[in-house]
Amino acid sequence: MALLTQHDDSENHYVMLAKLDNVRNVSNILKAIHFKETATLFASSLGIKVTVEDSKCVQANAFIQEGVFHYFNVKDEQITFKINLTVFLECLTIFGSTSMPGISTSLKMCYAGYGCPLVLVLEEEGVLTDCTIKTLEPDEVLDFNFCSSNVINKVIMKSECLKEAFSELDMTSDVLQILMSPDPPYFRLSTFGNAGSTHSDFPKDSDMIESFTCTQTKTNRYKISLLKPSVKALGLSTRVSIRTDNRGFLSLQYMIKNEDGQVCFVEYYCAPDEDEDDEES
Amino acid sequence: MKCVIPGVNIKVFGRAIHALSKIGEELYIEPLAHGLALRTVNxxxxxxxxxxxxxxxxxxxxxxxxPISDQDSDDAIRCKIAIKSCLTVFKSMSNVEKTVEKCQITLNVQKARLVFKLYCKHGIVKTHNLAFIECETLQAVFSKDMCPNQLTAQPRLLCDTVINFQSNQEEVSLIVSPEKITFKNYVDDEPDPSKVVHTALNLDPDEFDNCQIGVDTDITFCLKEFRAVLAFAEITAMPLNIKFETSGRPIVLSIDADSAFEANFVLATLAESHSQTGNSSNATTQQRTASTGSRSYASRGRLNRGRSQNQSNNYTNSNHNRFPDRNKSSNDADLMDDDFDDEILVPNIARAASVPETNTKQSHTGKAFPPCSSRSSLNTSSQDDRPSPVIQPTLHQSVLEDVHAADDDEDEDMPVPGTPPQKKFRSMFFGMSQASSAVSQETQDQNGSRSHRQVLVEDTDEEEED
Structure with a gap:
């Protein structure tokens, strides 16, 4: 709490200033998208979005809405910079990443504008840590142009059962094939590995499935190496929405509840594997 | 083949796969009329x-x-799969135990796939289609019933014992006498024994559920496989039966869960001395050929006569085996060796494996043996191992080649290719049945083909006897 009342005068020149009591609410959600070294951070008055991309094929976004912070102020319309996510996470978890009852680390995060470093001040039990992380020139991020109007099939389910399926994915398979259909087998994940093929079928009337809106039978393949990192987000989430659009692009949205009961979202977009492209469209 | 494992039994089945995966790399699956057999060999x-x-x-x-064809026909499909692929089905046992309600295994011959279907909670179905290879039966030849030494222990006891050995310990020795049972780490070719950690655990016979020591002995076997067996036994919490004889003969570990399943593990033990067996089998060649016909009866009779005598005999044997005495007359050795063979109806694998060396010796020392006689000696010694010709195919061939090579080139120092490595488990006791080359090899010998059949006969005999 000490941080919230300090330095009121010197804070005016920051274009972004955010404070919160429990740093884990931010660090946990960033871990869910931590599959590449660097990330692009966007800040607006609504909150922060952190984007990680790989191979121009997969993109992960973590949204931390301003409500998660106790104090959140962005002066510019939008702030964009690139940052080393690994270092950022290391700093955020400098007091340790495991939660201890009754002890939480508070965070103040400041950014003075283009070319300036991101300054983190962390405090736990009266111990202060100052971190300054260099920011990088932002790259353009991919626009997957995934519109909900083009969505063909959509399944919302509890994460629990999908966690198991994902953690046991046969990594000798190149692709993960996702079948969604209004008819049996409704929702099927398949891999084709050295040992043979594996299918996991989820019937639409399973109590794990919360919503099932599939209009056509669609089978798409995605590079398993690109999708595997999403298991991190899956592990933290309570609910997941799986959508595919008319081009076969995949959207995975994870609902993650933080320790204070607030809901944050992480989403993954993935382009289909080329071989299957446009096959049925 | 189609079978469905109920939820309560999936744990045991999955753990069995895990245990097998720690021993071998291939899983041999054979649906039999009296149950599903899963086998592996390292x-x-x-x-x-x-x-x-x-x-x-x-x-x-x-x-x-x-249903029309009889059960022994070859119609049944036997297959093998890479154990790793089977392991993916039961990868996370904690998950499997929590979520799987039943598991269906089918052999789809048309698609050449072995299909594992896991029916999980919430209506989720996981299907694994695994590629398989058709193969012959994998069968080790061993006997559990004639062993003079038998221990039955709760897995806990043995786990607590084994945990004391270092994780990189390769072999462990089991030294038994009626007074105490000792587990000791086996230290191999270390120039200075004082530089290694020696761990020995003495167990009181009372700690075992059953402890029956007929012959004081000292056997050494691989710890890795033993650990795998114990891990499985601990999960099932069922007592482990250990049956063994002397060094060089396999130790048999078994778990028998009433009528639900049985598990047998056969581990080779280290043969301590080679020269003794070499000499004796060399000398007994002729006698063997003469008496092969009646051998099984003789041994039967001997066994019936009483255990104690055999045991004392065996005791001396094992001592000799351990401390080979080169001055022993060959005649003496011969007798001993006979005893040895008679004791065990089911043949000894270690002996078979020592054959190559025997022949090498012949060609080295007594060149009086023409190639053909050494071949016949070979076949007769395989005759001794009557129930096991099944397993020998490759061995026999390589042995023959070795002999020829040694005869052609009479260089004393020539290294003989195919000679088993100097150290470790020379007992190669398993093999596939019906290895055609082996059979044809064997038919050269007049008794060879018959011996194949006798395997089955003898085995059933034994079972009836007990």
Whole structure:
């Protein structure tokens, strides 16, 4: 709490200033998208979005809405910079990443504008840590142009059962094939590995499935190496929405509840594997 | 083949797969009328594991043979799969135990796939289609019933014992006498024994559920496989039966869960001395050929005469084996060796494996043996191992080649290719049945083909006897 009342005068020149009591609410959600070294951070008055991309094929976004912070102020319309996510996470978890009852680390995060470093001040039990992380020139991020109007099939389910399926994915398979259909087998994940093929079928009337809106039978393949990192987000989430659009692009949205009961979202977009492209469209 | 494992039994089945995966690399699956057999053998063929899940273990069991044909026919499909691929089905046992309600295994011959279907909670179905290779039966030849030494222990006791050995410890010795049972780490070719950690644990016979020591002995076997067996036994919490004789003969570990399943693990033990066996089998060649016909009867009779005598005999034997005495007359050795063979109806594998060396010796020392006689001696010694010709195919061939090579080139120092490595488990006791080359090899010998059949006969005899 000490941080919230300090330095009121010197804070005016920051274009972004955010404070919160429990740093884990931010660090946990960033871990869910931590599959590449660097990330692009966007800040607006609504909150922060952190984007990680790989191979121009997969993109992960973590949204931390301003409500998660106790104090959140962005002066510019939008702030964009690139940052080393690994270092950022290391700093955020400098007091340790495991939660201890009754002890939480508070965070103040400041950014003075283009070319300036991101300054983190962390405090736990009266111990202060100052971190300054260099920011990088932002790259353009991919626009997957995934519109909900083009969505063909959509399944919302509890994460629990999908966690198991994902953690046991046969990594000798190149692709993960996702079948969604209004008819049996409704929702099927398949891999084709050295040992043979594996299918996991989820019937639409399973109590794990919360919503099932599939209009056509669609089978798409995605590079398993690109999708595997999403298991991190899956592990933290309570609910997941799986959508595919008319081009076969995949959207995975994870609902993650933080320790204070607030809901944050992480989403993954993935382009289909080329071989299957446009096959049925 | 189609069978369904109910939820309560999936744990045991999955753990069995895990245990097998720690021993071998391939899983041999054979649906039999009396149950589903899962077998494996390790790459050096010094360890063999077999699980037999009886039809009562399953919710539904159909071995897939047409009802008209008799059960011994070859119609049944036997297959093997890479154990790794099977392991993916039961990768996370904690998950499997929590979520799987039943597991259906089918052999789809048309698609050449072995299909594992896991029916999980919430209506989720996971299907694994695994590629398989058709193969012959994998069968080790061993006997559990004639062993003079038998121990039965709760897995806990043995786990607590084994945990004391270092994780990189390769072999462990079991030294038994009626007064105490000792587990000791086996230290191999270390120039200075004082530089290594020696761990020995003495157990009181009272700690075992059953402790029957007929012959004081000292056997050494691989710890890795032993650990795998114990891990499985601990999960099932069922007592482990250990049966063994002397060094060089396999140790048999078994778990028998009433009627649901039985598990047998056969581990080779280290043969301590080679020269003794070499000499004796050399000398007994002729006698063997003469008496092969009646051998099984003789041994039967001997066994009936009483255990104690055999045991004392065996005791001396094992001593000799351990401390080979080169001055012993060959005649003496001969007798001993006879005793040895008579004791064990089911043949000894270590002996078979020592054959190559025997022949090398012949060609080195007594060149009086023409190639053909050494071949016949070979075949007769395989005759001794009567129930096991099944396993010998490759061995025999390589042995023959070795002999020829040694005869042609009379260089004393010539290294003989195919000679088993100097150290470790020379007992190669398993093999595939019906290895055609082996059979034809054997038919050269007049008794060879007959011996194949005798395997089956003798085995059933033994079972009836008990």
């Amino acid at each position: 790459s050096s063929r010094s360890a063999y594991a077999c699980f037999l899940f009886s039809p009562t273990f399953f919710q539904h069991y159909d071995d897939g043979t047409p």
